[in-house]
Structures are given as C-alpha cells and as structure tokens.
Amino acid sequence: MAEEVKLFGTWTSPYSRRIELALKLKGIPFQYIEEDLSNKSPQLLKYNPVHKMVPVLVHNGKPITESQIILEYIDETWKNNPFLPQDPYQRAMARFWAKFIDEKVKAAEMKAKSVEGKEIELVVEEFFEEMKFLENELKGKDFFGGETIGFVDIVANIVAFFFTVTQQAVGVEAFTPEKFPVLFKWIGKITEIDVVNECRPPREKHLAYVKAVIEGFKSAPK
Amino acid sequence: MAEEVKLFGTWTSPYSRRIELALKLKGIPFQYIEEDLSNKSPQLLKYNPVHKMVPVLVHNGKPITESQIILEYIDETWKNNPFLPQDPYQRAMARFWAKFIDEKVKAAEMKAKSVEGKEIELVVEEFFEEMKFLENELKGKDFFGGETIGFVDIVANIVAFFFTVTQQAVGVEAFTPEKFPVLFKWIGKITEIDVVNECRPPREKHLAYVKAVIEGFKSAPK
Numbered sequence: 001m002a003e004e005v006k007l008f009g010t011w012t013s014p015y016s017r018r019i020e021l022a023l024k025l026k027g028i029p030f031q032y033i034e035e036d037l038s039n040k041s042p043q044l045l046k047y048n049p050v051h052k053m054v055p056v057l058v059h060n061g062k063p064i065t066e067s068q069i070i071l072e073y074i075d076e077t078w079k080n081n082p083f084l085p086q087d088p089y090q091r092a093m094a095r096f097w098a099k100f101i102d103e104k105v106k107a108a109e110m111k112a113k114s115v116e117g118k119e120i121e122l123v124v125e126e127f128f129e130e131m132k133f134l135e136n137e138l139k140g141k142d143f144f145g146g147e148t149i150g151f152v153d154i155v156a157n158i159v160a161f162f163f164t165v166t167q168q169a170v171g172v173e174a175f176t177p178e179k180f181p182v183l184f185k186w187i188g189k190i191t192e193i194d195v196v197n198e199c200r201p202p203r204e205k206h207l208a209y210v211k212a213v214i215e216g217f218k219s220a221p222k
Numbered sequence: 223m224a225e226e227v228k229l230f231g232t233w234t235s236p237y238s239r240r241i242e243l244a245l246k247l248k249g250i251p252f253q254y255i256e257e258d259l260s261n262k263s264p265q266l267l268k269y270n271p272v273h274k275m276v277p278v279l280v281h282n283g284k285p286i287t288e289s290q291i292i293l294e295y296i297d298e299t300w301k302n303n304p305f306l307p308q309d310p311y312q313r314a315m316a317r318f319w320a321k322f323i324d325e326k327v328k329a330a331e332m333k334a335k336s337v338e339g340k341e342i343e344l345v346v347e348e349f350f351e352e353m354k355f356l357e358n359e360l361k362g363k364d365f366f367g368g369e370t371i372g373f374v375d376i377v378a379n380i381v382a383f384f385f386t387v388t389q390q391a392v393g394v395e396a397f398t399p400e401k402f403p404v405l406f407k408w409i410g411k412i413t414e415i416d417v418v419n420e421c422r423p424p425r426e427k428h429l430a431y432v433k434a435v436i437e438g439f440k441s442a443p444k
Contacts, residue, residue, distance in 0.1 A: 050322065050355055059311075062311055064311070064314045064318075065318065066317075066318055066321060069314050069317045069318055069321065070314070072313070072314065072317065073310050073311070073313070073314040076310040076313065077310045088295050088298040088299045089281075089284055089286070089295070091294070091295070091298065092286045092291050092292070092294065092295040095288075095291045095294065096286075096287065096288055096291055099288060099291065100272065133272055
C-alpha cells in the first residue's frame with residue numbers, strides 16, 4: 001500500500017512545527033494542511049474530536065494527536081534515523097526532559113493569561129529561571145540526544161525559535177548568551193541543520209504575531 | 223548483578239500507587255519507602271531535584287520520575303506481561319488516553335484550588351462531563367487494553383479508586399453507574415484482580431484524607 005501521510009498544523013505552533021521537522025528528519029513525504037484556528041476545518045474536528053487542536057498526523061487514514069505522542073509514533077513506525085535511544089533508562093531521561101519543557105511552557109502560558117498588565121514580565125523571568133535545569137542537563141553535550149539531533153532536541157526546538165521571540169515581544173532580557181551559554185551554543189549547532197531552519201517561522205512575521213497574542217493576554221478580562 | 227528496585231511513594235497518591243501496581247503485575251520484587259510530603263526525605267530530594275515529588279523508582283541506583291514515564295520504563299525493562307500493545311498505532315492510542323486522564327485530573331485540581339467555597343462542586347461536575355470521552359472509548363471492551371489489564375487500565379485505576387472517594391468528599395453524585403455504565407462495569411472487572419486491590423488505600427481512611435484536602439482548598443486564601 002502506498003503510504004499516505006497528512007499533517008494538519010499551523011505556522012505559529014511550535015507543536016506542529018516539530019512534527020514537520022520530525023517528518024523531514026526521517027525523510028517521509030507528507031501533505032501539509034494549514035489550519036486556521038479561528039475557523040477550524042471539519043476535517044480537524046473529525047480527526048481530533050477530544051482536543052480539537054493541531055497538530056494531527058493522519059497516516060493511511062488513521063489520526064494521531066498530541067505532538068510528543070506523534071513523535072513516538074513516527075519513531076516507532078519509520079525506524080531510520082531513530083529519535084529515541086535504545087537503552088530504557090536513556091529513553092526515560094529523554095521523555096522526562098521533553099515533558100519538562102512542554103509542561104513548563106504550558107504553565108507559563110496559563111500564568112501569563114491570568115496576571116495583570118506588566119506582571120507578565122515576571123512570569124517570563126520566572127520561566128527562564130526554571131530553564132536553568134535544561135541548561136544544566138545539556139552541559140558537556142553537543143545535542144540533548146548526544147552527538148546528533150534526537151527526541152529532546154526536536155521538542156526543545158521551541159527554546160531556539162520561540163523563546164527569543166517571546167521575550168522580545170514581552171520586552172525582557174532573561175534569555176541571553178551570558179546567562180545560558182550552553183543553550184545558546186546548542187542553538188548555534190541546530191541552526192546549522194537545514195531542515196531545522198525550514199521548520200521555523202519567518203522572524204519578523206512571527207514577532208508581530210506573538211506581540212499581538214501578548215497584547216491579547218494583557219487586555220483580556222480576568 | 224542482583225536487581226535492586228526501590229519505590230518512593232505515598233499511600234494517598236494515585237501516581238505512586240500505580241507504580242506499585244505495575245511492579246506487582248510484572249512480579250518484580252521491590253522495596254517500598256513511604257514519604258511524608260510535608261517533610262520530604264533527603265533521598266527524595268536527591269533523586270528528584272527538579273520536581274521533588276513522588277513517585278520515584280530507583281533501579282540499581284538510577285532514579286526515574288514521572289509516573290507514566292516510569293510505567294514505560296518498567297514495560298521496556300521487564301518484558302513479561304506487556305502493558306503497551308506492539309502495534310505503533312495502538313501504542314499511540316494508549317498513550318493518548320493515559321495522557322488525557324492525567325491532564326484532566328490535574329486541570330480539575332488546579333481549578334478546585336482557585337474557586338471559592340461551594341463552586342468546587344461545579345468543578346467536579348464539569349470534570350465528570352469530560353470523562354464521558356473515556357466512557358465512550360471503553361465501550362465494547364472488558365479493559366482499555368482489550369482482553370487484559372494494560373497501560374491505560376493502570377493509569378485509569380485513578381478512576382476506580384479515587385473518583386468515587388473524591389465525589390463523596392465533595393458531596394456530589396456526578397459519577398454513578400447510571401451515567402457511566404461502561405466505566406462501572408470495568409471497575410467491577412478490575413476489582414476482581416487481587417493486586418489491584420492491594421494497591422488501593424483503605425476507603426474510610428482515604429475518605430477522611432480527601433475531605434481534609436478539600437477543606438484546605440475551600441479555606442485557602444485565593
């Protein structure tokens with residue numbers, strides 16, 4: 001049977017961009033469908049009736065949702081260029097850091113929505129304090145996955161391309177090469193990989209989008 | 223090398239109780255260490271410096287944290303009585319429902335802490351509305367895992383032994399055999415398994431504990 005792979009995503013979502021990256025790293029041809037989250041398509045609602053969110057990967061008609069679950073599915077289905085290590089302990093560690101990143105980002109988003117006006121700066125600063133665990137984890141390695149890009153690197157791509165834009169939009173300088181030398185060295189490394197750059201939104205357009213979202217948080221009724 | 227398996231847990235935590243259950247289902251001997259979360263041991267803080275929480279599994283000196291990550295580690299390390307199916311799509315579906323359960327429980331806890339007085343009843347009722355997805359998923363099957371207890375059943379054990387106690391403590395009747403016939407039939411099925419019952423807190427003691435927690439939420443400053 002010919003493989004049919006479709007990805008429903010949106011250009012601003014680090015979660016769907018990481019699935020694009022994973023498919024490209026594995027060399028899997030796929031059809032990309034851009035969703036407008038303010039006017040979700042009937043297909044998206046059909047394929048993800050529980051969360052109604054992107055990303056959704058549809059493989060030979062079967063939908064898979066939740067970005068980290070999709071990454072594991074891709075890694076188990078197409079065995080070339082493995083994302084996760086073989087050793088069960090190393091796999092557990094990779095899953096731990098991937099979960100850490102997504103949970104902390106989500107928690108910061110929730111907090112940012114609930115605070116008033118300029119308090120959002122404190123949320124961003126607090127968030128970067130927590131990212132010191134990640135800086136520490138990466139010490140002495142080129143990639144989280146060791147010598148090459150792996151599961152945690154794909155997830156942590158959110159650090160490289162979304163954190164700097166977010167702090168610029170908020171107007172803080174919490175994430176700098178002086179404070180995070182190891183993470184910035186790693187950003188340099190993954191930026192050398194062509195497919196990584198292909199899965200990155202254009203910076204100015206992205207910055208304008210994030211600024212609009214933050215203004216929305218600030219002015220929303222609490 | 224002789225295997226050394228230690229579990230740091232607490233009797234009220236569905237997350238550490240599920241690891242006890244997993245180890246017992248696999249027939250793995252282990253040492254259980256009860257933690258007092260109001261006075262955490264130096265060992266717990268050493269093994270889980272990021273989250274400082276139970277459960278922590280320590281296998282031959284190496285710590286693993288986060289209950290679902292521990293379950294995957296156990297399943298990958300001891301291959302008998304597999305928890306996850308072999309097929310990548312079925313594995314993705316199991317991970318999806320396990321994540322769904324834990325995220326919804328956590329979100330309900332967060333909401334319960336933020337609302338005033340009796341509004342907590344609404345949070346619990348809303349939560350059970352979302353559990354209808356789970357009821358639907360289980361239709362036509364004895365267990366989430368199919369014919370026998372598996373990954374989602376171990377995670378969903380929180381439904382069986384914690385939801386009924388929680389709603390009794392809050393004083394609502396949202397989770398009933400009339401509204402959730404499939405889940406209640408499943409509770410009957412897993413209650414026939416001895417090791418499942420061994421990993422369940424004594425009901426009256428548990429109810430008193432949950433009531434105290436809820437009172438704490440209600441009277442906490444917002």
